[in-house]
Amino acid sequence: MTANLNLWLIPILPLAGAAINGFFGRKSSRQAVTTVGLFFSGAALAWALLVVARVSSATLPYHEYLAQWIRSGSFSVDFAFYLDQLSLVMLLVVTGVGFLIHIYSVGYMWDDPSYYRFFSYLNLFMFFMLTLVLADNYLVMFIGWEGVGLASYLLIGFWFTKDSAASAGKKAFIVNRIGDFGFLIALFLLIKHFKSLNFDQVFQSVAPMGAETASAGLLTAIGILLMVGACGKSAQIPLYIWLPDAMEGPTPVSALIHAATMVTAGVYMVSRSHVVFERAPMALTVVAVIGTLTAFFAATIGIAQTDIKKVLAYSTVSQLGYMFMACGVGAFSAGIFHLMTHAFFKGLLFLAAGSVIHAVGGEQDMRKMGGLRSYIPWTFLTMSIATLAISGVPPLAGFWSKDEILCKAYQVSWVYWLIGLVTAFITSFYMFRLLYMTFFGDYRGVQADAHGSHGHDAHGHGEPHESPKVMLVPLMILAVLSLVGGLVGVGNRFEHFLAPVFESGNKFYPPLLDAAASAGPIENPGGNSMEYVLMGASVAVAFLGWYLAYLLYLRRPELPQKIADSLDGLYEAVVHKYYVDELYAAVFVKPLIDGSTRILWHGVDQDLIDAAVNDAGDGARHVSDELRHMQSGNLRSYAGWIAAGSAVVIAVMIWMWTGAR
Amino acid sequence: MVPSYVPLSYYLLLSGFLFACGVVGFLIKRNIITIFMSIELMLNGVNLSFVAFAAHWHALAGQVFVFFVMVVAAAEAAVGLAIIIAVYRTRETLNVDQVNLLKL
Numbered sequence: 071m072t073a074n075l076n077l078w079l080i081p082i083l084p085l086a087g088a089a090i091n092g093f094f095g096r097k098s099s100r101q102a103v104t105t106v107g108l109f110f111s112g113a114a115l116a117w118a119l120l121v122v123a124r125v126s127s128a129t130l131p132y133h134e135y136l137a138q139w140i141r142s143g144s145f146s147v148d149f150a151f152y153l154d155q156l157s158l159v160m161l162l163v164v165t166g167v168g169f170l171i172h173i174y175s176v177g178y179m180w181d182d183p184s185y186y187r188f189f190s191y192l193n194l195f196m197f198f199m200l201t202l203v204l205a206d207n208y209l210v211m212f213i214g215w216e217g218v219g220l221a222s223y224l225l226i227g228f229w230f231t232k233d234s235a236a237s238a239g240k241k242a243f244i245v246n247r248i249g250d251f252g253f254l255i256a257l258f259l260l261i262k263h264f265k266s267l268n269f270d271q272v273f274q275s276v277a278p279m280g281a282e283t284a285s286a287g288l289l290t291a292i293g294i295l296l297m298v299g300a301c302g303k304s305a306q307i308p309l310y311i312w313l314p315d316a317m318e319g320p321t322p323v324s325a326l327i328h329a330a331t332m333v334t335a336g337v338y339m340v341s342r343s344h345v346v347f348e349r350a351p352m353a354l355t356v357v358a359v360i361g362t363l364t365a366f367f368a369a370t371i372g373i374a375q376t377d378i379k380k381v382l383a384y385s386t387v388s389q390l391g392y393m394f395m396a397c398g399v400g401a402f403s404a405g406i407f408h409l410m411t412h413a414f415f416k417g418l419l420f421l422a423a424g425s426v427i428h429a430v431g432g433e434q435d436m437r438k439m440g441g442l443r444s445y446i447p448w449t450f451l452t453m454s455i456a457t458l459a460i461s462g463v464p465p466l467a468g469f470w471s472k473d474e475i476l477c478k479a480y481q482v483s484w485v486y487w488l489i490g491l492v493t494a495f496i497t498s499f500y501m502f503r504l505l506y507m508t509f510f511g512d513y514r515g516v517q518a519d520a521h522g523s524h525g526h527d528a529h530g531h532g533e534p535h536e537s538p539k540v541m542l543v544p545l546m547i548l549a550v551l552s553l554v555g556g557l558v559g560v561g562n563r564f565e566h567f568l569a570p571v572f573e574s575g576n577k578f579y580p581p582l583l584d585a586a587a588s589a590g591p592i593e594n595p596g597g598n599s600m601e602y603v604l605m606g607a608s609v610a611v612a613f614l615g616w617y618l619a620y621l622l623y624l625r626r627p628e629l630p631q632k633i634a635d636s637l638d639g640l641y642e643a644v645v646h647k648y649y650v651d652e653l654y655a656a657v658f659v660k661p662l663i664d665g666s667t668r669i670l671w672h673g674v675d676q677d678l679i680d681a682a683v684n685d686a687g688d689g690a691r692h693v694s695d696e697l698r699h700m701q702s703g704n705l706r707s708y709a710g711w712i713a714a715g716s717a718v719v720i721a722v723m724i725w726m727w728t729g730a731r
Numbered sequence: 732m733v734p735s736y737v738p739l740s741y742y743l744l745l746s747g748f749l750f751a752c753g754v755v756g757f758l759i760k761r762n763i764i765t766i767f768m769s770i771e772l773m774l775n776g777v778n779l780s781f782v783a784f785a786a787h788w789h790a791l792a793g794q795v796f797v798f799f800v801m802v803v804a805a806a807e808a809a810v811g812l813a814i815i816i817a818v819y820r821t822r823e824t825l826n827v828d829q830v831n832l833l834k835l
Binding site for chain 1: 754757758759761766827828830831832
């Protein structure tokens with residue numbers, strides 16, 4: 071047994087930072103806020119690295135019991151942490167990328183009046199995210215799950231005076247609630263049938279159960295409900311709509327929460343529950359189909375977006391779809407691998423996009439950019455690396471993970487593979503489109519000469535300028551990670567590293583693929599040759615997408631408009647994101663608002679509750695108005711009332727006296 | 732057999748009659764002096780019933796009560812007449828229907 075790792079420090083440190091900045095940040099200087107914010111997130115990273123240095127595969131999984139939480143009969147939930155290879159990967163991604171983005175934010179948010187609030191929220195997010203990945207049971211995970219949702223809401227609506235930001239925050243929160251509902255029901259089912267929420271205990275009870283191949287049962291229900299939760303958090307069809315809107319938040323937030331870490335929580339949760347999913351082929355199929363469709367669907371929307379962050383947002387949705395596709399075909403380690411590489415290159419893409427936005431003074435419309443290559447060379451360099459990485463150009467990070475997913479998908483069904491391949495092509499296309507529109511050609515923004523003499527003290531003035539070093543260093547580190555991050559997966563090393571996690575449940579039951587694969591054509595690759603063919607195909611589509619983007623946006627920039635015109639209806643639909651938001655608004659939001667307005671507000675609240683209160687008041691006033699006339703000031707009328715009253719009293723007394731006899 | 736004393740009910744009827752006269756006088760008269768006299772009439776009607784009961788039950792309490800009532804009535808007459816004089820000085824009238832400022 072190993073020494074105490076004190077895992078609890080890792081989430082608690084950022085929480086301390088959040089508290090200090092939250093309570094005292096308003097009166098502190100920016101330097102002090104920066105010190106606190108960076109120190110505590112950096113300390114979490116340092117401790118995480120220390121933990122990595124002290125564990126070996128022999129000591130994992132490691133449990134850490136902190137305190138008792140709920141004890142009810144035989145059911146109990148504790149505050150406890152859990153570390154295995156899977157949470158280790160997540161831990162490093164979250165603390166590592168998180169710390170880099172903290173550094174970047176110093177430069178990006180320096181001029182913001184709510185600088186301290188930003189760092190407080192950011193640290194708070196780190197706390198919840200680390201709680202989520204280190205949880206020992208579903209309920210502690212749920213704390214983190216809800217907490218990151220809260221942090222996400224706070225940070226999307228960070229500029230809450232802007233109406234669109236405030237509504238985007240609300241939208242994210244509400245859509246996530248729908249998913250959480252599914253997650254919660256899954257937890258209730260677990261409690262009901264397994265009397266526990268502890269990962270180990272649940273999986274030990276689940277492991278001996280046979281796969282539900284013949285008919286859907288309990289495990290299928292749990293799996294699908296968990297997937298509903300994952301759909302909310304990880305922005306999958308049908309709940310993906312919040313993520314593009316979430317781009318209203320500051321760009322570092324988009325990078326950290328809405329690209330690198332929080333949105334991958336769903337993938338992590340599904341992977342963590344792999345024991346359940348492996349025994350529920352139908353749930354796995356649901357995961358795979360949702361992932362594949364989302365990947366393709368979001369990628370097509372990405373083609374026509376003109377807002378640089380929206381392109382990246384749909385790209386994120388699409389890449390998350392890949393991860394779910396991997397989980398759905400049972401290749402959980404490939405999904406986690408892609409999660410990691412995606413955290414590197416998508417974090418980098420967002421940060422670079424932030425740097426671009428910074429450079430051109432807050433402009434996000436790519437049509438007003440162009441030719442930025444010479445103004446901001448470092449940003450251009452790092453963004454190019456990230457673009458190459460996401461497009462799947464070897465030997466960058468994205469290539470290895472995406473290729474592995476496609477390869478695993480092919481083993482289950484060529485349909486997944488084909489859609490995945492087409493998506494890879496589209497991904498490559500829209501990413502290079504972004505690159506060309508932003509960095510090549512001529513600058514289409516506001517001309518610098520107009521107010522060049524004012525200097526560039528504030529955003530929106532002067533010619534595009536490179537970001538400060540504090541922003542560029544994280545970009546470079548992430549660029550290096552995007553370059554070499556994929557190499558850990560060469561020769562299936564990453565898969566072997568995670569193997570103890572994903573094979574632990576299979577001691578009792580042969581791997582799921584026997585069951586899942588029988589549904590599709592079994593074409594197990596004959597050794598490496600098939601793998602190389604698939605690899606060649608994905609590389610080919612990556613270059614094809616690149617070439618097409620080069621052709622359309624660099625060589626013949628007038629061509630895209632012509633194509634768009636010729637595809638009138640389809641193009642319109644894509645630009646408007648297939649009218650999904652409008653559809654949801656018509657089907658769900660409007661009836662809800664109308665019902666609330668007409669029935670609950672006007673009907674119940676105004677006509678029933680308010681009316682009762684108001685009528686009671688009015689009634690009292692009217693009655694008093696009548697009774698007031700008794701107070702005439704006329705002495706004789708008072709005397710009359712007294713006489714009449716006495717007469718009544720006497721009459722009653724006589725009546726009672728005679729009645730009593 | 733002719734009773735050797737007047738029965739109680741006679742006293743009570745007279746007392747009730749006096750009291751009713753007082754009430755009616757109070758209600759129909761407008762002059763404050765008359766109203767005041769009506770009050771005295773009511774008080775004395777009640778006094779009569781007190782002494783009648785006291786004699787009937789051979790209890791002294793009724794007699795004592797009457798003395799109390801007389802004392803209070805005398806004090807009340809002093810205060811009441813003073814008020815009436817004050818009212819007359821300010822309002823130049825003794826008609827109660829015109830002394831009606833104390834109303835909403």
